[in-house]
Amino acid sequence: MTQDGRDLTWAHKAIASGTHSSTELHAQAQERADSPALRSAFIRRFAGSAEVAAFVDAQRRVGVPPPPLAGLAVSVKDLFDVAGQRTTAGSVVLAQQPPAAAADCPAVARLRAAGAALVGHTNMTEFAFSGVGINPHHGTPANPATAQIDATPRIPGGSTSGGAASVAGGAAWAALGSDTGGSIRIPAALQGLVGFKSTARLVPTDGCIPLSTTLDTACAITHSVRDAVLLHEVLAARGVALSGRPLHALRLAVPTSIVLDDMDAQVATSFERALATLRAAGAVVDDIALPELAALGPLQAGGGFAAAESWAWHRGLLATRGADYDPRVATRIRRGESMSAADYLALFAARKAWIARMAQRLHGIDALLSPTVPIVAPPIAPLVASDDAFFSANALLLRNPAIVNLLDGCALSLPCQARGEMPVGLMVWSSALQDDVVLGVSLAIEAALASAQA
DSSP: OOTTOOOHHHHHHHHHHTSSOHHHHHHHHHHHHTSGGGTTTEEEEOTTHHHHHHHHHHHHHTTOOOOTTTTOEEEEETTBOOTTSOOOTTOSTTTTSOOOOSSOOHHHHHHHHTTOEEEEEEOOSGGGOOSSOOOTTTOOOOOTTGGGTOSSOBOOOSSSHHHHHHHHTTSOSEEEEEOSSSTTHHHHHHTTOEEEEOOGGGSOOTTBOOSOTTTOOEEEEESSHHHHHHHHHHHHTSOOOOOOOOGGGOEEEEEOSSTTTTOOHHHHHHHHHHHHHHHHTTOEEEEEOOGGGGGHHHHHTTOHHHHHHHHHHHHHHHHHHGGGSOHHHHHHHHGGGGOOHHHHHHHHHHHHHHHHHHHHHTTTOSEEEEESSSSOOOBHHHHHHOHHHHHHHHHHHHHHHHHHHHTTOEEEEEEOOOTTSOOOEEEEEESTTOHHHHHHHHHHHHHHHHHHHO
16 A cells, blocks of 8 residues: 555545546556656557546546546556557567557456556566566666665566556556566565465466466556455456455464575564564464475476476577577576476476475465565666676575465565565465455455554
8 A cells, every 4th residue: 555545446436436537647647657767667658548537537427437447547567468559578579570469368358348547568577587677678667666765776576577667656556467486476575566466277368478378377566455356356357255354363374494584684674573563463473384395496496387388489589589588588498498398297297296285284374474575676787787696686586476376376465664664575375266365364464564554
């Protein structure tokens, strides 16, 4: 939630009551999108979004309630087909591809049907293959949230870098993105936003350029957990059933292995303070051993699903246009070239067995808690200059959120820092199809943290 309480749900109520118009709020978002601070957030802007806002206002004047997204600005990651627009995945190798067909992809169509004013394709890590958010072709959006705290340009997080910047910078009320190993939750954590990765199968990824067809999830970045519920209902075309259980009725757990390693001082302080707040509010928060996490290294040793499946998609392009790729992205994709069919099938079997072991361990726990990422947003310049620094930061950023993708689970990152501190994400996560539980737990946690800072 923004400090002034203005999220998409607030904006919808303001439009419905006539306190503000959709046209007015849309104009404010467009002004932010035009600002120098967001010059690298968008790859292309869409025409016609103002007309959507004007239509919502016209309908309201004759007594028609605003639709769920109320003509409000929503950005779209440059992975998703939007009718009449090119989809280039933050690359230059697809710059001459023909525009998408007359139809939006399903996720975009659902946003449009819910009344979203789609404002543009946002910048991203090329082909979504990094958690850092650096793009050598279109520029790297500087983190709008950290810019309010210090003057050093810091990474936005990736791969949904421009999407998060569009929300944090006020150019959109929500951002459609993807999450294969943390690409929604990492930028949300680093920019003080909410990022919800649903169970992958709940939202169609048709018409989305794939990174890993096994792990890719279409989902959204928002200002608040209640907005995350709304956006998930729109994207998944399903109603969320919230139990409304209070914190004292929940069993939460913190894994003591791997996910707490290498925390910087700010993350450690914010995370421990958040746990203390939840316990003071009556939550049962246990520390648990989760030795199954030790299997993650071997599972990913050959590059995992992302390397194998991205290589299958990119091998032709790499053969003819390899010099036009971000070299760091190309290096990661080419790891899949050495994976045999037998290795790939064995990876599926190993993952299935690991998920079964995790399910036994997590029985009776409503949700797990961990830092979303163990570090605050580092400066951009050193990561651009040094491959070693880049890949070290990338591994740290992906480590915790990628667990949930391999689990075929669901997770939400919400801010847990105090006012005036660098953004830190608290990740609430669980197994597949526990989306409604995770959203309900996250609502309760968000309320407790807000109350403690009031």
